[in-house]
Amino acid sequence: MNNPIPDKIDVALSGGGIRSATFALGMLQTLAQHQLLGKIKTLSTVSGGGYVGGFLCRLAAQVRA
Numbered sequence: 001m002n003n004p005i006p007d008k009i010d011v012a013l014s015g016g017g018i019r020s021a022t023f024a025l026g027m028l029q030t031l032a033q034h035q036l037l038g039k040i041k042t043l044s045t046v047s048g049g050g051y052v053g054g055f056l057c058r059l060a061a062q063v064r065a
Helices: 018-033 048-064
Strands: 009-013 040-045
């Protein structure tokens, strides 16, 4: 992959209950492994994705405080 990493990224976490929450968690873990969580500019969530999105927002608020 020769594409440069953008300064900011947008993330959408879809719905579908606990299965989508599990998928969203795995995706965020992958972003964290590549040190990209801090580059998230916009986070959009629906249904099951909201569980993980809510957690991520709460975590970010605690880190900023």
